Amino acid sequence: MNSTKKNGTTAQIAGDRSHINYIRIKKRMGATAQIVRDRQLYYMLIPFFIWYILMYYMPMYGIQIAFKDYKPLRGITASEWVGIKHxxxxxxxxxxxxxxxxxxxxxxxxxxxxxxxxxxxxxxxxxxxxxxxxxxxxxxxxxxxxxxxxxxxxxxxxxxxxxxxxxxxxxxxxxxxxxxxxxxxxxxxxxxxxxxxxxxxxxxxxxxxxxxxxxxxxxxxxxxxxxxxxxxxxxxxxxxxxxxxxxxxxxxxxxxxxxxxxxxxxxxxxxxxxxxxxxxxxxxxxxxxxxxxxxxxxxxxxxxxxxxxxxxxxxxxxxxxxxxxxxxxx
Amino acid sequence: MIKRKPSEVVFDTCNMILMVLVIIVSIYPLWYVTIASFSSTSAVSSGKVLLVPVEFTLDAFKQMWSYDDYAIWRSYGNTILYSVGGTALSMVLTILGAYPLSKKYLKGKKFLTWLILITMWFGPGMMPNYINLRNLHLLDSRIAIFLIGCISTFNVVLMRTFFESIPDSLEESAKLDGASHFRIMRDIFIPLSVPAIMTISLYYFVGRWNSFFWAMLLLKDKAKIPLQVVLKKLVVEMNANNSQAGMIDYTTTSRETMIYATMVIAVMPMIILYPFIQKYFVKGIMVGAIKG
Known part of the structure; x- marks a missing residue:
């Protein structure tokens, strides 16, 4: 552990195979280095968040049709704004x-x-x-x-x-x-x-x-x-x-x-x-x-x-x- | 043994009677459907069927088997496919989400958690959901049935809470041995979480088995519809028959026993699984209640 302290840079710590003080070391790492170190965790989140985007955030974008005259042929974005008419x-x-x-x-x-x-x-x-x-x-x-x-x-x-x-x-x-x-x-x-x-x-x-x-x-x-x-x-x-x-x-x-x-x-x-x-x-x-x-x-x-x-x-x-x-x- | 006061004896007796009534009220409707499905149509419509099948017959099941409007067995197969396959998909995604979000040191954890928690308080609503599915060309598609409701944020939170309760030291020692996150998850966290995984799978499974709304709305192809949608059509038809029949005509009820037979095969897996389901469900509720 002493050697890492002396050598200093976050990248080296990220690459360090000894993870004993994993959580404590974190405090001295830059954000990017942490993300790189934990990249596998982020890979896991990809399919998970794709689902949220497809089934939650995309419909959230569609909420705007409440303020538009939605025509299926024109699509959500191109339909005309009508304010709070509805x-x-x-x-x-x-x-x-x-x-x-x-x-x-x-x-x-x-x-x-x-x-x-x-x-x-x-x-x-x-x-x-x-x-x-x-x-x-x-x-x-x-x-x-x-x-x-x-x-x-x-x-x-x-x-x-x-x-x-x-x-x-x-x-x-x-x-x-x-x-x-x-x-x-x-x-x-x-x-x-x-x-x-x-x-x-x-x-x-x-x-x-x-x-x-x-x-x-x-x-x-x-x-x-x-x-x-x-x-x-x-x-x-x-x-x-x-x-x-x-x-x-x-x-x-x-x-x-x-x-x-x-x-x-x-x-x-x-x-x-x-x-x-x-x-x-x-x-x-x-x-x-x-x-x-x-x-x-x-x-x-x-x-x-x-x-x-x-x-x-x-x-x-x-x-x-x-x-x-x-x-x-x- | 402390002697009970007379008033207590009266209370306990009344309570027992009341609870027996609760049992009867809870179970009888299903029991009735079951015995009616094994009875003759005439016995059912004249009200003779009360406790056991009258004029025992399998006609209702035969009629169901040969029902041409909807192939019941095919829709049964669809239900099994959507429930089993859908639950597997749900579990994979739930675990993949819950595992990283259970790590205290994950950068951006707060923001990412917030991104999913918000879905519990506000939903886009039925119309935007439907239009979104149409824009994704998922009308009349089995994929839509797998995707809708695939992740329940509540279940992700349950799973995450469970992962958090597993001691950090296990993870750290595995890291020392050079294990990757995937391996740690697969070989340490998942085996240790079997009870939680069972509970959550059952939540998903029961939900999928019983759901009908989006399947009814999206699937037009009879080859794809699940059993609950067929049942829904039969039930609505029964209601419509009632309103047309008025008070006198008894002939329209000839399909009733067939509908009962369909209900019986639809609830059967639930009843078989019930002893297991019940225990796990109760556990899940308790965990949810404590952790919020």
Missing amino acids: FINFFQSPYCWRVIRNTILINIYSIITVFPLTIVFALLLNELRSKKFKTIVQTASYLPHFISTVIVVGLVISLLSPTTGIINMARDIFGAERIYFLAKPEYFRTIYIAMGGWQGIGFGAIIYTSALCSIDGCLYEAARIDGAGRFKQFLHVTIPGIMPTIAIMLILKVGSIMSLGMESIILLYQPITYETADVISSFVYRIGLESANPQYSFAAAVGLFEGVVSLMLVLLANKFSKAVTETSLF
Whole structure:
């Protein structure tokens, strides 16, 4: 090591085969020499970043079509700039309020139903006395998470079918009228959220279960010595123990209130239920891709609006989380 | 053994009952699809099928086998190809990205990491993505299916976190012996990361197996479409039949058992893999939860 110190130049150190103080030497090397030394690492990154360029940065360049009148034949760059015309069109269209309202409402309803149910499920799971039974319940409850959207939607459709669906057959037996639930706008959100709950509650509980596991057993013991019963322990140890996790998850949920994937919506809705079912992303899909006469730029503008608002909400939520719980996501 | 109070006994009993209900609700829909696919159409549509197959028959599977609109077996083959091949590609790229980014001494690490992290907070959106694929001439192409969603930044971060937890000393001693980065990665880091690699491969695999959206959008050639797209067509058709049939007509449901049979073969690999998948998935979630 002494000889390298005396000889000095970075290139020589880079070429030096003795890498004992690899990390310490780094500080005395120039940037170029370091890059040359670690060139293999950069070679590895080449295919990796080619993917990011092809599938992320190139589409990012295409975002400009939201401010242009994109014509496929002219291409992105040559199409004409129109400023914020498409955004104004969107805000003035009757669909604007409908899709924003539906997106937010579905998310809010999901926050006030599925979110607490997930926590309650995790807590009840935690109170089970038999470890074996607990594992069985967990295994069963994760299962719906692994089933594809298409199949889950298929299950919902056949469950609610007016002719052969179990629910309608049961209604028939009890003398109630058969209802075609999926064609009734007033049922759509309930159906959608119940579907999400069925798929997500069990798996969503994992995060709380792991938080519950990390609560120090001494706390329970101390509570017991102080004479706390099971309910008191639950109230004063368990609940405070998972409060930070609940706070973070809630903030995350609120942060994503403006975004909702369209994959299951486009399979589940029908023109007759658009009033309550159409969300921003499904609207973008319908006017931009599904339509025989696609309005590329308009759809891109609506999509960009959703993306930007969501980004701001996430950043805001993170700031809030930092201030309130001293934990942030990034 | 501490004696339980009566109120506790009541609570525990109710809790048990509730949890049994959770198990039933979680499993029954799939069970129903399975038994219905082995039952006769008439038994299914008259609501006799509840717990076990009624009038056992393999008609639904035969009907599926000979379904001409879409060759189900070919699309099944496509799904396997896209899932297995795609997962392999995803893993190669993920590891190639995560390994260098796990090195503290990598020059420009912060900037490069930032370049990929940004993708988690803001996406270009559906339209620019679609137009980009069209400009790359990837419509109706299998390559597109392999490329879309090939790298998940979240998984790269998971992998990187795992690589970071491997002690530096191992790398340094290998360097002393003159090993190159490629060799260190191949012979030290990858063998030590098998659990993490399994977890992440399963994430990719399940995602690819279940995905349908881009395949539905891009692939027009029936020879290329995966099973989920065929299923999507059948499911949407079932929904459309429902709306046309109104309340009375039972004849349109004759295809229902065939659709169930297709669902059964589509979820079967997931169910077989499920015991393994579940364990690894839960692990991945925990790691993700701790490291953020």
